[in-house]
Each structure stands twice: as C-alpha cells, then as structure tokens.
Amino acid sequence: MDGDLAQAGAASSDIKKKLRQLGVSSELIRRTAISMYEAEINMVIHAGGGVIDVEILPHDIIIVLEDHGPGIPDVELAMKEGYSTAPHSVREMGFGAGMGLANMKKNSDELLIDSVVGRGTIVTIRLRIREAAS
Ligand SMILES: Nc1ncnc2c1ncn2[C@@H]1O[C@H](COP(=O)(O)OP(=O)(O)OP(=O)(O)O)[C@@H](O)[C@H]1O
Ligand SMILES: [Mg+2]
Secondary structure, three states: OOOOOOOOOHHHHHHHHHHHHOOOHHHHHHHHHHHHHHHHHHHHHHHOEEEEEEEEOOOOOEEEEEEOOOOOOOOHHHHHHOOOOOHHHOOOOOOOOOOEEEEEHOOOOOEEEEOOOOOOEEEEEEEEOOOOOE
16 A cells, blocks of 8 residues: 555455455444554554555454554654644544544454564554354
8 A cells, every 4th residue: 555545445345345254243343444444544644654464363363553653753642632743734634533443442452562663563452252142
C-alpha cells in the first residue's frame, strides 16, 4: 500500500468481505474493520504507507501493519484521545481528531505498538473469535 488516501480503507473492506464469508459475527467484523481501518489510515497519513498482513486463525484475527515512517516518539502520549500531529491539509479532509489509536484500543482485544523513531512502526492488532453460543 502506498501513500494514497483514496486507496486507504480498501484492505479493511476486503477483509470484511472475507470474514462475512467465514460466518464471523457482525459485531466482531465491525470491531475488526474499525481497528484495521484506523491503523491503515494512520499508516498512510503519518508514515507514507506500509505493508499489512492479516491472519485469520481458528480463534484469532491477527493484523500486523508495518511501516518505515518516522516512528512514534511517545506511544503513551499518542494513545491519548485528542492527541494528533496531523497537518492542516489532513485535518481539512476530516482526519486528525486524535481518536484513531484510542478507537483501535477500544475495539480490539490486544493492541501492540512497536515503534522506533527514524525507523518505523509495527502495529499488531488481535481480536479473539469467540464460539457462537449454542
Ligand atoms: N504509523 C504511524 N507512524 C507515525 N506516527 C503515527 C502512526 N500512527 C499514529 N501516529 C501518531 O500518533 C498520533 C495519534 O494517532 P491517532 O490515530 O490516535 O490520531 P490521528 O491519526 O492524528 O487522528 P484520527 O485518527 O482521529 O484521524 C498521530 O497524530 C501521529 O502523531
Ligand atoms: Mg489516526
């Protein structure tokens, strides 16, 4: 995926389709799509693009997003609702409320951010697939 905002979100909607075909609950599909979309957009806006890998295991959905952008100097601060370094041009498009990482945290079962300034960022999102009650 390159730095094209028009294309961002395409990967998360592909996964949505696949999960629907697999019979995953709509609630889990919604949480997966939100988490993945926010991470995808961040990679495009803040890091100029990167690579996404999605694994659908019997009990887990694992999404790994790797970029070679500027990295995040203070992850704890970046996680705070309302914190954003998005430039004016990006805010004009409706992004930059500083809610993405908080949304990812809220909607996933596990969020890991491994970031090195000057090197890049690896974001790992895990969602548990629960058995439907019978
Ligand atoms: N992949 C990334 N590479 C570098 N910095 C990032 C990355 N993802 C997030 N950040 C930093 O963390 C901040 C907070 O991210 P978050 O997604 O919460 O908000 P936002 O992207 O600025 O706004 P919103 O997601 O609400 O549109 C960003 O403004 C940016 O400084
Ligand atoms: Mg964001």
